[in-house]
Amino acid sequence: MEVKFNNVYYVYNEKTPLSKMVLGNINTIFKEEKITGIIGKSGSGKTTLIQLINALIIPTKGNVVVGKRIISKTKKIKDINNLRYQIGLVFQMPEEQFFCQTVKEEIEFGMKYFKKSVKNIEKHISDALLMVELNDSYLNRNPFTLSSGEMRKVAIASVLAFNPKIIILDEPTIGLDNKSKNNLIKIIKLLKNRYKKTVIIVSNDTDFLLQVVDHVILLDKGRIIYEGNKYDVFKQDLEKYKIKRPKIIEFEQLVLQKKNIKIGYRDDINDLMKDVYRYVK
Amino acid sequence: MINIKNLEFKYHNKLIFNNITLNFEKGKITSLIGPNGCGKSTLVKILVGLYRYNGSIIIDEIPLLKDNIKEIRKKLGVVFTNPDNQFVAETVMDDIAFTLENMNYPKITIRKKIEEITKYLGIYDILEYNPHDLNSNQKQLVNLASALVHEPKILILDEALTMLDPYDKERIMIILKELNEKGLTIINISHDIEDTLISDKIYVMNDGKIILEGTKEEVYKEENILHSLGFDLPFMVELSNRLKFYDLIDNTVYDMEELVDILWK
Numbered sequence: 001m002e003v004k005f006n007n008v009y010y011v012y013n014e015k016t017p018l019s020k021m022v023l024g025n026i027n028t029i030f031k032e033e034k035i036t037g038i039i040g041k042s043g044s045g046k047t048t049l050i051q052l053i054n055a056l057i058i059p060t061k062g063n064v065v066v067g068k069r070i071i072s073k074t075k076k077i078k079d080i081n082n083l084r085y086q087i088g089l090v091f092q093m094p095e096e097q098f099f100c101q102t103v104k105e106e107i108e109f110g111m112k113y114f115k116k117s118v119k120n121i122e123k124h125i126s127d128a129l130l131m132v133e134l135n136d137s138y139l140n141r142n143p144f145t146l147s148s149g150e151m152r153k154v155a156i157a158s159v160l161a162f163n164p165k166i167i168i169l170d171e172p173t174i175g176l177d178n179k180s181k182n183n184l185i186k187i188i189k190l191l192k193n194r195y196k197k198t199v200i201i202v203s204n205d206t207d208f209l210l211q212v213v214d215h216v217i218l219l220d221k222g223r224i225i226y227e228g229n230k231y232d233v234f235k236q237d238l239e240k241y242k243i244k245r246p247k248i249i250e251f252e253q254l255v256l257q258k259k260n261i262k263i264g265y266r267d268d269i270n271d272l273m274k275d276v277y278r279y280v281k
Numbered sequence: 282m283i284n285i286k287n288l289e290f291k292y293h294n295k296l297i298f299n300n301i302t303l304n305f306e307k308g309k310i311t312s313l314i315g316p317n318g319c320g321k322s323t324l325v326k327i328l329v330g331l332y333r334y335n336g337s338i339i340i341d342e343i344p345l346l347k348d349n350i351k352e353i354r355k356k357l358g359v360v361f362t363n364p365d366n367q368f369v370a371e372t373v374m375d376d377i378a379f380t381l382e383n384m385n386y387p388k389i390t391i392r393k394k395i396e397e398i399t400k401y402l403g404i405y406d407i408l409e410y411n412p413h414d415l416n417s418n419q420k421q422l423v424n425l426a427s428a429l430v431h432e433p434k435i436l437i438l439d440e441a442l443t444m445l446d447p448y449d450k451e452r453i454m455i456i457l458k459e460l461n462e463k464g465l466t467i468i469n470i471s472h473d474i475e476d477t478l479i480s481d482k483i484y485v486m487n488d489g490k491i492i493l494e495g496t497k498e499e500v501y502k503e504e505n506i507l508h509s510l511g512f513d514l515p516f517m518v519e520l521s522n523r524l525k526f527y528d529l530i531d532n533t534v535y536d537m538e539e540l541v542d543i544l545w546k
Contacts, residue, residue: 041446041448042416042418042419042446043416092417093363093365093417147317147318148317148362149316149317149318150317150318171417174417174443174444175362175440175443175444176317176472177316177317177472177473177511177512178472178473178474178511178512178513179316179510179511179512180317180511182511182513204446204447204448205447206447207447207516242446242448243447243448244447244448244451247516247517247537250537251520251537251540251541254537254538254541255541255545258538258541258542258545259541259545261545269516269519269520269523272520273520273523273524273527276524276529276544277527277529280529280544280545
């Protein structure tokens with residue numbers, strides 16, 4: 001399912017003295033079966049942008065098209081729950097998302113809330129847990145007693161369980177250890193390749209993004225500054241926008257700047273090594 | 282500075298620490314790393330006097346006992362993982378002032394100290410904000426300011442760096458190094474091995490046990506053990522190792538520009 005932004009503006013506290021434009025002139029498409037990363041320093045409008053996708057907020061001007069549904073000020077969406085059923089949003093701090101006593105209740109909530117008659121609810125829960133590499137032994141545990149990596153996984157599983165077409169992850173790597181981060185990379189790649197999801201990731205962890213995304217959007221002061229293929233965006237001067245480049249790209253850019261040698265763009269340290277070896281030898 | 286000897290600790294009848302010994306040396310940056318859930322945060326809670334324990338813990342020559350906790354806390358600045366759990370006031374200003382007020386500093390000194398530390402950390406322009414309106418990055422910087430404002434001898438960071446945006450993280454790591462050079466003892470608890478690059482000594486913990494200890498060079502050498510605990514090496518170490526394997530460089534290089542210059546002389 002595709003998400004399209006048509007000339008979207010969003011103003012907080014419109015028509016009050018506190019009015020503030022947080023997004024302006026946003027035109028972009030999040031394509032089906034593609035993974036897009038949204039980067040930008042705090043306050044650049046990243047979170048506002050993803051809230052517009054599941055109609056938590058409505059554009060002040062312009063519209064957002066999710067599949068066939070149009071989110072705009074002029075037309076009220078009749079079946080907002082049906083829209084949200086297609087969109088799985090995993091918040092930044094999963095512990096802020098939990099409210100049930102057990103992992104099982106937490107995961108089945110989404111399915112029950114959307115009143116979908118899901119057959120074999122238990123199986124859906126187990127499958128969702130397996131996708132994030134947890135097992136049934138977690139079912140009766142209290143989500144608040146889990147470690148931060150496990151909490152993140154449960155939050156993702158509770159979204160995967162109702163099988164949305166679009167998955168949005170807000171700062172998914174904050175607070176995760178190496179191993180959990182590598183697991184997350186695997187899970188996200190599966191979401192695209194095996195489950196054909198549209199994935200949108202808000203994160204400034206560009207090392208992580210380089211490994212999973214296809215496209216990148218850089219936001220600053222509510223505007224899209226760069227948009228396109230990840231290498232094209234990551235090789236730009238991102239420091240100006242208070243973003244760290246992925247270390248691999250930083251290395252490649254340094255070689256280009258200092259030595260005028262183009263070693264090409266890589267996601268992976270192994271591939272980078274082959275290039276370096278070739279150019280140094 | 283902090284000497285932990287034969288520490289034993291049980292939580293809900295589960296043995297978390299069984300006879301561990303750790304030393305955090307004066308004037309040094311020591312990192313303690315381990316996977317999520319290995320007992321790192323529990324150790325911090327013990328150090329700030331939130332849990333009772335068996336064994337001996339001495340902090341700046343004072344035994345960590347119930348009667349000494351007030352005195353010990355004056356020596357400590359602590360930043361916890363979740364920035365939200367630490368706020369007490371309506372504005373950033375009042376929040377940072379809280380520690381100083383408890384220590385009976387005069388109002389004028391409080392104002393001056395807060396200005397100094399917030400300018401230093403680059404958050405002076407948000408002093409009048411409500412901490413709950415800030416993003417997680419700014420919140421963590423406010424907590425760092427609160428932890429440093431009373432000029433503690435020891436700074437304990439419990440996953441505090443991991444919660445920062447990569448851009449601010451690099452900035453803060455430079456500031457920490459600066460403070461350390463002025464004498465601040467830093468204990469950096471983390472599950473991200475990149476955060477250990479500024480440390481003089483590293484402890485690696487798993488399941489409540491110390492698996493490795495040594496300088497960063499010594500610890501980074503134990504690649505297999507680190508991998509088995511789910512750690513990759515820091516990027517520059519990994520890159521250096523591979524370049525060494527191909528005989529392109531002789532030693533680990535931590536600075537990227539320097540590495541480029543060595544490779545293409």
